[in-house]
Amino acid sequence: MPVKSAPSVPIIAVVGRPNVGKSTLFNRLTGRRSALVDDQPGLTRDRRSGEAQLGTATIQLVDTAGLEEAKPGSIAARMRAQTETAIASAHLVLFLIDARDGVTPADRGFAELVRASGKPVILVANKCEGRGGEGGFYEAFELGLGEPVAISAEHGEGIGELMRDAGAALGIAEPPSRKKPRRGEPADAEAPDPAESDLPSRPLRVAIVGRPNAGKSTLVNALLGEERMITGPEPGLTRDTIATDFDWGGRTIRLFDTAGLRRKARISERAEKLAATDAVKAIRFAEVVVLLLDAERGMEKQDLTIADMVADEGRALIIAVNKWDLVADKQSRLRSLREEIEQSLAQIKGVPVLALSALSLKGLDQLMRAVLGIDEVWNRRVPTRDLNRWLADAQSRHAAPAVRGRPIRMRYMTQANARPPTFIAFCSRPEGLPKSYVRYLVNGLRDAFNLQGVPIRLQLRKSDNPYAEK
Numbered sequence: 197m198p199v200k201s202a203p204s205v206p207i208i209a210v211v212g213r214p215n216v217g218k219s220t221l222f223n224r225l226t227g228r229r230s231a232l233v234d235d236q237p238g239l240t241r242d243r244r245s246g247e248a249q250l251g252t253a254t255i256q257l258v259d260t261a262g263l264e265e266a267k268p269g270s271i272a273a274r275m276r277a278q279t280e281t282a283i284a285s286a287h288l289v290l291f292l293i294d295a296r297d298g299v300t301p302a303d304r305g306f307a308e309l310v311r312a313s314g315k316p317v318i319l320v321a322n323k324c325e326g327r328g329g330e331g332g333f334y335e336a337f338e339l340g341l342g343e344p345v346a347i348s349a350e351h352g353e354g355i356g357e358l359m360r361d362a363g364a365a366l367g368i369a370e371p372p373s374r375k376k377p378r379r380g381e382p383a384d385a386e387a388p389d390p391a392e393s394d395l396p397s398r399p400l401r402v403a404i405v406g407r408p409n410a411g412k413s414t415l416v417n418a419l420l421g422e423e424r425m426i427t428g429p430e431p432g433l434t435r436d437t438i439a440t441d442f443d444w445g446g447r448t449i450r451l452f453d454t455a456g457l458r459r460k461a462r463i464s465e466r467a468e469k470l471a472a473t474d475a476v477k478a479i480r481f482a483e484v485v486v487l488l489l490d491a492e493r494g495m496e497k498q499d500l501t502i503a504d505m506v507a508d509e510g511r512a513l514i515i516a517v518n519k520w521d522l523v524a525d526k527q528s529r530l531r532s533l534r535e536e537i538e539q540s541l542a543q544i545k546g547v548p549v550l551a552l553s554a555l556s557l558k559g560l561d562q563l564m565r566a567v568l569g570i571d572e573v574w575n576r577r578v579p580t581r582d583l584n585r586w587l588a589d590a591q592s593r594h595a596a597p598a599v600r601g602r603p604i605r606m607r608y609m610t611q612a613n614a615r616p617p618t619f620i621a622f623c624s625r626p627e628g629l630p631k632s633y634v635r636y637l638v639n640g641l642r643d644a645f646n647l648q649g650v651p652i653r654l655q656l657r658k659s660d661n662p663y664a665e666k
Contacts, residue, residue, distance in 0.1 A: 206250075206366050209258045209282040211310065212292035213302050217322040221292065221349035222259035226360075244438050250359055251368040258282045280309075281423075286639065288316050290358075290585060291341060295321040295332035297430075298575045299339060307339040316365045319344040320358060325351050371411050398401050399441055399450035402567055403482035405506075406455060407498055410488045411518040415554035416440070416453040420566070444564050452478045457502055464528045479505060483574065483615070484567050491519045491551070494533060500540055507544050507651045510616040512574040514566050514649070519558065522550040545639070548646025582645075583609045583619070590640050599628035607659045618653040626656035 210218045226246035244259040251533055260279040291310050293303050310317050319341040321333045325348035338346040345361055347354030364369075404412045408519035416421055420442055438453045485506045489499060506513045514536060523529050534549045541547055548566045552559025587609045596604040608622040613635055619641065623629060638652050 203256050205247075206287045206368070207258060207285060208248075208281075208290060208362060208366075209260060210290045210292065211260050211279055211283060211304065211306070213294070213300065214261075214291045216294040217349045218292055219244075219259055221238050221290070221320075221322065221347070222257055224349050224352060224355060225257055225343035245440065249513075250366070251363040253366075253368045255366075255368075255376060258286065277423075283310065283313050283315060286315055288318065288362060288472050289313070289480045290318050290320050290362070291339075292320045292322050293332065293336055293339075293344075295324045295330075295346070297335070298332040299335040304339065307341055311341065317341050317359070318361055318365060321346050322349055324348055325353055344422035347408045399448040399453065400484065400567070400571055401450045401482045402484045402486060403452040403454060403478045404488060405454050405457060405479060405502055407490070407493075407496070407502075408455075410423060410490045411554050412488050413453055415516075415552075416451055416487075416558060417520065418554045419444075419451060423455035425583055433448050444646045445568070447568060450566075451566075452482060454478045457498065476505070479511065480509050482511055484514065484571050486514045486516050486563070486567070489515060489517045489533075491517045491523050491529070495536055495540065503541055503544075503547075507541070510651050510653070512570040512616070512650045513544060513547050514563070514570055515547055516563055517549065517551045518554055521553040521556050523551075526551070544649060544651055545642060548649055570649050574616055575645065576617060576645070577614050578617070578645050579609050580610050583611065586640070586644050587621070590637065594633075594636060596623070596629060596633055599625060604629055613653075614653070616651045617647055618655070620655045620657055622657050624659060624660050629656060 210222055212218055222244065225248040227248070246257050248255050248257045248260070289310055291307065293299060298521050306660055319336055319339060321336050321344040323331060324330075324346040333344060333346050343355060345358045349355075403584055404415055406412055416438075420440060437448055439452050440453075441448055443449070487499060487503055487506065489495060503513060503515070517533060518529070520526065530549070530551055533581045535616050537547060537549055538545065548570060550559060550563055550564055550566055554560075585608055591606055596606060598604070602625070605624045606621060607624070610620055612618045621637065634654060634656070641654070642648060642654055
């Protein structure tokens with residue numbers, strides 16, 4: 197099982213009613229538009245973490261779902277439980293209200309919840325741009341959480357004062373002011389050279405994608421060993437793409453839980469459109485993509501569309517079949533699935549196909565071993581000497597066809613890049629080489645150098661003829 201590394205940085209949780217600007221403030225403080233933002237309330241459902249700079253320290257900022265009164269077992273109740281977990285694990289809470297709305301009964305109720313947590317709290321009156329929020333700002337004193345900090349997360353007003361108060365609450369000093377050296381004056385000799393600093397090893401980025409209700413959030417929770425994402429029988433629970441780091445076998449993995457991807461024709465709500473766009477970005481940002489299937493439904497057209505998207509982006513792909521505990525004839529089912537996938541994904545032959553049950557915690561070790569293995573293949577480089585020996589042998593077994601009576605000669609091959617493996621072949625007439633022969637070369641590269649399950653790029657370039665007339 198994975199070992200969840202303990203946070204070594206201060207944690208600040210951003211909480212409040214729906215639509216008071218929590219995600220906007222999160223994006224402002226982290227400097228990235230990673231949290232979905234829209235006028236629709238309740239867009240955020242899961243906890244989202246991001247790094248921000250506070251004085252001389254790096255902090256972990258946690259964006260949360262809007263606090264709402266909810267019936268037990270409902271989606272809103274599960275969202276609230278996630279927020280309460282964020283408050284419990286935080287070192288400081290930023291409690292947001294909408295200054296233009298003033299203090300509502302819900303604000304008063306949730307202020308009691310935050311106060312009961314015993315955590316340091318900073319009351320933040322958002323949307324104070326202009327004079328529209330003055331009334332709500334003064335009403336905020338009624339909450340008994342101290343003097344509010346007036347900000348506008350959207351316009352960046354008051355952010356400096358908020359960060360100073362947060363730093364004081366956490367005991368983090370502001371960075372010392374450094375005098376800019378005059379012309380000809382040497383710079384501070386004690387300043388560290390960024391090139392000499394030891395950079396931490398970069399996490400392996402793994403995105404979990406698939407259709408709605410395939411069990412993506414359940415799988416993420418199983419891998420993390422905690423209820424990090426809200427789950428349930430309702431499709432489309434996840435909206436934001438949530439990234440979480442954890443350790444597996446000594447390797448840091450950054451896991452991305454994404455919203456379910458449906459066909460465009462079936463996406464009507466704005467929230468789902470935003471979530472789908474976020475999921476596609478996660479695929480482009482990832483290194484390994486795990487496409488999760490529902491064992492009871494198998495491989496459907498939308499799954500093939502997602503797999504094609506992963507291949508087009510050049511990412512390593514693993515297909516995991518979830519809810520395997522519900523399958524009766526397991527061996528026959530897995531064999532037929534592998535045959536179907538092999539035929540449907542001819543452009544990336546050898547994709548690992550694994551069976552698991554996220555709910556029963558079965559098959560997780562096998563999945564993570566496959567993730568690390570496919571990442572090694574995706575990063576593999578082949579020596580030029582071995583490539584050209586293979587190219588000569590491939591031509592001797594099956595020469596390139598002649599075009600208009602003139603043979604096409606493959607002269608040289610080299611690997612230009614990895615991630616994914618990308619090769620350049622120099623030949624006499626690249627424009628005349630049939631696609632069938634290109635596929636022959638790609639499949640040969642895959643088999644000869646064990647590049648199963650990853651996209652292969654093969655670029656053709658014209659080689660100079662030294663005997664041609666200048």
